[in-house]
Amino acid sequence: MPSSEAVIRRPRADAERNRLRLMEAAKAVFTERGPNAALEEIASRAGVGIGTLYRHFSTRQALLAEVYRHAFEQLAEAAIQLSLALPPLDALRAWLRLFVDYIATKQVVLAALGATGNAAPAPASGPTVTSVMTDLAERAAAAGDIVLNVDPIDLLRALMGVANVNNGPGWQANAQRLIDILIEGLRPTR
Amino acid sequence: MPSSEAVIRRPRADAERNRLRLMEAAKAVFTERGPNAALEEIASRAGVGIGTLYRHFSTRQALLAEVYRHAFEQLAEAAIQLSLALPPLDALRAWLRLFVDYIATKQVVLAALGATGNAAPAPASGPTVTSVMTDLAERAAAAGDIVLNVDPIDLLRALMGVANVNNGPGWQANAQRLIDILIEGLRPTR
């Protein structure tokens, strides 16, 4: 007989397989068609019914978050490496450059970032883009390199603002320049 | 008989009336429901058919642009006044503050700004938000107060980035702070 606690079975093999297929299909379709791609196209390209898609990912956001979680985690990883290798201010600057490169290749992320309100879907555990950015900024502040009188995340938002829509070539260079302007603007007055 | 040139009649009175009604309804509905409000609600609130809406404004963008044109023009006006009354850098800073206030009350504009690629729908004639911002920035640069090594419009984009989505209270204060950071960051190194 079943114990008073719900019996835990490991998920069915087909379920797991379909989840993977969906994520692959989603990645391809989002890249091709942008973050508003039709979910039904994703489902059919994955070879499953639309119902299955919704069972696994109850909202578009949830799907986007899963698809880009790896990328987010890499970005967070990089921050740790940079922190170890460089002085605080340089680490911050270098990471912001990565961030811009990142949104350059995955514009889709903007949607994921935007709608959650948080700067990233929280991975099961471990650092988020938000926490990493905050950390880098606070280190630089502690070192006396900058004065932190804004929410660090707003700096990311500013960069995303420049990336957003501005599809004209050169937006990326402009965003990179903005990094330096922002950092210069945060310098303590001497 | 008709001349070889098309005969120009002034628009029918009902057409003009409906256009006005549509714009009023649109303003109300956009304010209430955001920039993705159903166009059919706008039409019905204006007491006209959906076909009439589309005849007057062929896209959502066109409608948004018309509805907010007055506001844009005021913003452009203000720039002129500030230019006359204040030294270049102060004028720039003051105008950016207005810009933030502006997107605070009319978040809807973000959509209008975004999708056109330009920072504003061009009024029939006269200055646009883009031209005004560029002008203010160039004056400040000419006075030697700032070094202009980005597209001035990108500064607006950065501010919009902070405004965007960030509905948590306090975003407006953060955006105002960002203005100072940006300006400080543009200062010539001395």
Place this chain on the structure above:
DNA sequence: CTATATACGGAGGTCACCTCCGTTTATCAA
């Protein structure tokens, strides 16, 4: 008053979203 260019309206085709539930299937215990 009439002719006609102009404007109106909304029915209906299209498309995407999302839910619901009858059917299928993987898993487990016997």
Place this chain on the structure above:
DNA sequence: TTGATAAACGGAGGTGACCTCCGTATATAG
């Protein structure tokens, strides 16, 4: 192996928004 059963599937179909098309209505000019 073989049921029994929980888990998962799939897609039909309701909903809502977009936008076009064209038969009908009407303001205007002469």
